[in-house]
Amino acid sequence: KAGVTQTPRYLIKTRGQQVTLSCSPISGHRSVSWYQQTPGQGLQFLFEYFSETQRNKGNFPGRFSGRQFSNSRSEMNVSTLELGDSALYLCASSYHTGSTGELFFGEGSRLTVL
Amino acid sequence: GQQLNQSPQSMFIQEGEDVSMNCTSSSIFNTWLWYKQDPGEGPVLLIALYKAGELTSNGRLTAQFGITRKDSFLNISASIPSDVGIYFCAGQRPLGDSSYKLIFGSGTRLLVRP
Numbered sequence: 001k002a003g004v005t006q007t008p009r010y011l012i013k014t015r016g017q018q019v020t021l022s023c024s025p026i027s028g029h030r031s032v033s034w035y036q037q038t039p040g041q042g043l044q045f046l047f048e049y050f051s052e053t054q055r056n057k058g059n060f061p062g063r064f065s066g067r068q069f070s071n072s073r074s075e076m077n078v079s080t081l082e083l084g085d086s087a088l089y090l091c092a093s094s095y096h097t098g099s100t101g102e103l104f105f106g107e108g109s110r111l112t113v114l
Numbered sequence: 115g116q117q118l119n120q121s122p123q124s125m126f127i128q129e130g131e132d133v134s135m136n137c138t139s140s141s142i143f144n145t146w147l148w149y150k151q152d153p154g155e156g157p158v159l160l161i162a163l164y165k166a167g168e169l170t171s172n173g174r175l176t177a178q179f180g181i182t183r184k185d186s187f188l189n190i191s192a193s194i195p196s197d198v199g200i201y202f203c204a205g206q207r208p209l210g211d212s213s214y215k216l217i218f219g220s221g222t223r224l225l226v227r228p
Binding site for chain 2: 004033035042043045048055056090092101102103104105106107108
């Protein structure tokens with residue numbers, strides 16, 4: 001079965017702009033989680049969606065938001081970009097609401113903010 | 115906030131050597147997981163552990179769930195060049211409202227010299 005698909009793979013933005021990243025989970029998976037990965041901070045949890053509802057949220061400012069559609073696809077948005085938002089954004093899906101911790105990750109969207 | 119202490123941060127070893135890495139926490143987890151991230155890819159689940167004391171193998175990989183539920187280790191035997199990557203531990207526990215908290219360690223970067 002097809003894996004988790006993230007688009008775009010790479011993008012460059014400037015400070016103050018906003019960005020939307022997309023994630024298509026594995027078919028049948030209803031939970032989608034988003035993580036930010038940076039060299040200094042490792043994998044930081046952003047939020048989790050299950051059946052179109054946000055189930056859990058990490059410690060990120062309100063500029064970071066997300067949503068999930070009825071087909072389980074998810075998007076995350078970052079508004080008013082800052083240099084420190086440069087990172088690899090990873091999406092992960094699972095069948096249940098992350099109850100087992102067994103996540104299937106996409107290849108990520110690498111965001112560079114100039 | 116809650117953290118996992120993963121060590122070592124990096125290892126540079128000779129092909130054929132055995133490798134050991136571990137994660138510790140001040141908190142108890144119900145599940146311990148080990149992921150590997152290849153360059154340019156998202157993390158992939160290697161081993162999941164669900165019971166204290168559990169010892170599980172996956173090929174040349176062996177992981178254990180510490181009996182205190184506050185630690186876990188991963189061993190790789192007879193390393194090969196394709197073992198190169200970043201290894202992450204992750205601990206999970208329920209939050210009491212049917213949601214779960216999954217925390218990742220900072221990663222162990224493994225380099226293998228042929």
